[in-house]
Amino acid sequence: MTRYDLKALPTWAAAICVAGLFATAASGATETPAPPATPVAPKTMKIGDVLTGQLNAMRSRDAKGKRTNVYQLVSEPRRLPAPAGLCNLETGPETFEIVVANDAQATQLKKLVGKEVALKVAEVTCAEQAGQMSEALVTKWSVVTKPN
Structure with missing residues (x-):
């Protein structure tokens, strides 16, 4: 049978408590609360401006249930042209759904998926329908440059 020395128990308990207090005080002293970040005003987008970013492709169902x-x-x-503005968002839309009008535009975008692209925007609106994955819709556009 093992016997424990109960005389040393209060000494060890006190040492652990003191070490815990020093650790708490040291961690609290080094951390200073960061000032709250001020939101940066979004750039204003005008018709004819160039929108750059990474192009992604997703599969979705249209109104008839067909996968597209x-x-x-x-x-x-970005801040969209009036009357859309910020699209009820704090900083404005960051994700733009590129609406394809015909098969030629679809094949043009299919080649650019996953790359940085630049699109000249001719018409843009806020996303209003339920189920849309983007915050704004670009309905008329053209590719400005094709990256390598």
Whole structure:
């Protein structure tokens, strides 16, 4: 049978408590609360401006239930032309759904998926329908440059 020395128990307990207090005081002294970040005002987008970012492709279902490709451009926050503005967001939309009008545009975007692209925006609106994965819709556009 093992016997424990109960005389040393209070000494060890006190040492552990003191070490815990020093650790708590040291960690609290080095951390200073960071000042709250001020939101940066988004750039204002005008018709004809160039929107740059990475192009992503997703699969979605249209109104008839048919599976279609949906193209999305992720960029910096933008303030859209009036009356849309910030699209009820704090910093403005960052994800833009690129609406394809015909098969030629679809094949053009399919080649650029996963790359940095630049699109000249001719028409843009806020996303309003339920189920849309982007914050804004670019309905009329053209590719400005094709990256390598």
